[in-house]
Amino acid sequence: MSKPRAIIAGRGQLPLDLAAAAPEALFVSFHGIEGEGLPAAAHHHRARLERLGALFATLRAAGVGEVVFAGALNRADLGTAGFDDRTQALLPRIAAAMQRGDDGLLREIIAIFAEEGFATIAAPDLAPELVLAPGTHLGPDPGPAPLADTARGREILAATGPLDLGQAVVVEGGLCLGIETLQGTDALLDFVARTPAHLRRPAGARGVLVKDAKPGQDLRIDMPTIGPGTLAGAKAAGLAGIMVGAGRVIVLDRDEIAREAERLGLFVAAFS
Amino acid sequence: MSKPRAIIAGRGQLPLDLAAAAPEALFVSFHGIEGEGLPAAAHHHRARLERLGALFATLRAAGVGEVVFAGALNRADLGTAGFDDRTQALLPRIAAAMQRGDDGLLREIIAIFAEEGFATIAAPDLAPELVLAPGTHLGPDPGPAPLADTARGREILAATGPLDLGQAVVVEGGLCLGIETLQGTDALLDFVARTPAHLRRPAGARGVLVKDAKPGQDLRIDMPTIGPGTLAGAKAAGLAGIMVGAGRVIVLDRDEIAREAERLGLFVAAFS
Numbered sequence A, B: 001m002s003k004p005r006a007i008i009a010g011r012g013q014l015p016l017d018l019a020a021a022a023p024e025a026l027f028v029s030f031h032g033i034e035g036e037g038l039p040a041a042a043h044h045h046r047a048r049l050e051r052l053g054a055l056f057a058t059l060r061a062a063g064v065g066e067v068v069f070a071g072a073l074n075r076a077d078l079g080t081a082g083f084d085d086r087t088q089a090l091l092p093r094i095a096a097a098m099q100r101g102d103d104g105l106l107r108e109i110i111a112i113f114a115e116e117g118f119a120t121i122a123a124p125d126l127a128p129e130l131v132l133a134p135g136t137h138l139g140p141d142p143g144p145a146p147l148a149d150t151a152r153g154r155e156i157l158a159a160t161g162p163l164d165l166g167q168a169v170v171v172e173g174g175l176c177l178g179i180e181t182l183q184g185t186d187a188l189l190d191f192v193a194r195t196p197a198h199l200r201r202p203a204g205a206r207g208v209l210v211k212d213a214k215p216g217q218d219l220r221i222d223m224p225t226i227g228p229g230t231l232a233g234a235k236a237a238g239l240a241g242i243m244v245g246a247g248r249v250i251v252l253d254r255d256e257i258a259r260e261a262e263r264l265g266l267f268v269a270a271f272s
Helices: A014-021 A050-063 A087-098 A101-115 A147-163 A186-195 A228-235 A254-264 B014-021 B053-060 B085-098 B101-115 B147-163 B187-191 B228-236 B254-264
Strands: A007-008 A026-031 A044-047 A066-070 A169-171 A173-178 A208-211 A242-246 A267-271 B005-008 B026-029 B044-047 B066-070 B168-172 B177-178 B208-211 B241-245 B267-271
Touching: A007 A014, A014 A026, A014 A066, A026 A050, A044 A050, A044 B208, A050 A087, A066 A101, A087 A101, A087 B101, A147 A169, A147 A173, A147 B147, A169 A186, A186 A208, A186 A228, A186 B187, A228 A242, A228 A254, A254 A267, A267 B241, B005 B014, B014 B066, B026 B053, B044 B053, B053 B085, B066 B101, B085 B101, B147 B168, B147 B177, B147 B208, B168 B187, B177 B187, B187 B208, B187 B228, B228 B241, B228 B254, B254 B267
Parallel strands: A007 A026, A007 A066, A026 A044, A208 A242, A242 A267, B005 B026, B005 B066, B026 B044, B208 B241, B241 B267
Antiparallel strands: A169 A173, A169 A208, B168 B177, B168 B208
């Protein structure tokens, strides 16, 4: 039996999906940024961001060895309970890291947890069913038709990846219909949906959304994610399906995605 | 005195701007794809795409040495006058080139004209005022503020250029708000205009549209172009201005752009 693990929960659906997939893990939520539908687990600890010393003590007492960060911790309300000594000492580092954006903050928090003896692992290391295995799919079998567009999409992502841009593109019949920028995947799909009809369907092709992690991305930080909304957006954009990097893109609410993919006739498939 | 030149006019505003800038050039338009406001020049020849032999004879009789292709020639109505022998002989080459898209067709036509003794030059070689010189601008002086965003935009274009994607991006405060794909620059600016306000203006920055030719692009074929509509789109997208590659981007209707740039408070400036 390995050491207990903890889910350090920020906002959104991912912490809840993780808790459902790993009910034995200690679930740590923070005052002020707890979402709806918290797991009714025996292992639920409600912490305060301004009292990290207390949190470390709790994790240590529970024997926790590894933690997973899930969901954004930024823009949290620091409350009025007052900083404990450990947090007070860490404040300069945290404040400096906040200047480096969301990823920079999480990188520093991972470093701080490591110094306290807690290793950070990626969400799929705790719950492998959060990602797709190579060659697997949800919904209809994509067959070989999307392979050429997927290859073209990956070629574009390989070029844009080092530039720290979004890591999703839409390709149809070899032509790029959109590249994700900071507005995110839903905005990209909305843009594609607005494409004039005479620019669509060269040789009858129906396009694919190709989404992957950045080359060399630390999967413990800000993994790319799709959910039921992504599937609905791909449908509205007239695409044939979604291709994701196997093991590198979290599929939220997988059961609903599988049902909706069948109903809408869109595939969600993984390349290695 | 150098040899006469000819403007081979397709659709749109560019042939008319060229004719106004080079009134001494022979203006060749084609039956079925002539736009509004043809120049009332003494040197206007109305040709037929299906009678290229007759066109070559006319150019030769006029002593033409160099030609400029301006505006798209594709999707022309071939009319009912019948192919002349020269066109008939060229049809297999033209038909094959059409399979390679608009650029491929124009490349083959340039090759055919070269075989007939007519060299093709780029539009700015005929009318240098169609493009901006390095460091010049229309509208207000941009000052140094947009330089960092322009550099970031050019870095992105350098990465996407070899992929044959669009050659325009929007950058604001170092963040990329959009990358042109086949929908074109107007669609890119419309996408940027839809960006949620909370994602705009990091540190108060106002963004720029950065537009340039592809690295190594043949400027005789499909030069990137901006016009008054691009300026209006940049305004609607909340940008500070437009930065273009000096000598590599055609500025259509320059007088109106200069007036509108002043009125709207947006710059149009050129980097080398």
